[in-house]
Amino acid sequence: MTTDPERRASYRPAPRHVARRRSGPAVSGCGAGTRRRLGSVTVNLTRIYTKLGDDGETHLGDMSRVPKTDPRIEAYGTVDELNAQLGVARNAEALPAAYAPWLAQIQNDLFDVGADVSVPPGGTKERLRVTASQTAWLEARCDEVNATLAPLKSFVLPGGTPAAAQLHVCRTVCRRAERRVVALGGAASPEAVRYLNRLSDLLFILSRGANAGDEPLWRPGASQ
DSSP states (O other): OOOOHHHHHTSOOOOTTSOOOOSSOSSOSOSTTEEEEETTEEEEEOOSOOSTTTTSEEEOTTSOEEETTOHHHHHHHHHHHHHHHHHHHHTOTTOOTTHHHHHHHHHHHHHHHHHHHTSOSOOSSOOOOOOHHHHHHHHHHHHHHHTTSOOOSSOBOSOSSHHHHHHHHHHHHHHHHHHHHHTTGGGSOHHHHHHHHHHHHHHHHHHHHHHTTOOOBOOTTTTO
16 A cells, blocks of 8 residues: 555544644654554555556545546645655755744645545545644744745745755745646635645745845846
């Protein structure tokens, strides 16, 4: 079994009285027979390869089979790509200390986003879905950091410190993930769209914070 989002989403959430953990990596200690309760989802990983995708198809979170080119696969695959880029950002040189635990929480939340996007709407089972409180947490971090930044006089060029540059990469991948989810139309998760929209804003703000006021700005027509 793989750790792809559609696998995670296929697990039935625990009863609502079970407290969810909001920190730490989404999956660790992956190997034969590994089993642990992670938040409200029971994860049971026995094998990493299954051969089930050798024909170019894969399972969605509701276990329906679709081509790997399906728009929903592309959507949560891009969310997974964003998560990997955030892993690089967490280890980037000159990343402000306060940002590392925030990015760790976001990485965990992105597994929730992937699980949400991987399950089409409808069905009878209770599924793991992104919540408004997760989006509100992003908004609070946006306000917290933005209050420390000077007003912008021009558009920011991606770059600066290694941390800021990588956060810009994360921002652009996040925008692409958002577009992929929006492209699902009425079958998209509204809260997942809001979460990704707010996350891209936060990543931009964090990139500015990582540059500590010394950021490259666009100079229109400078090379003409």
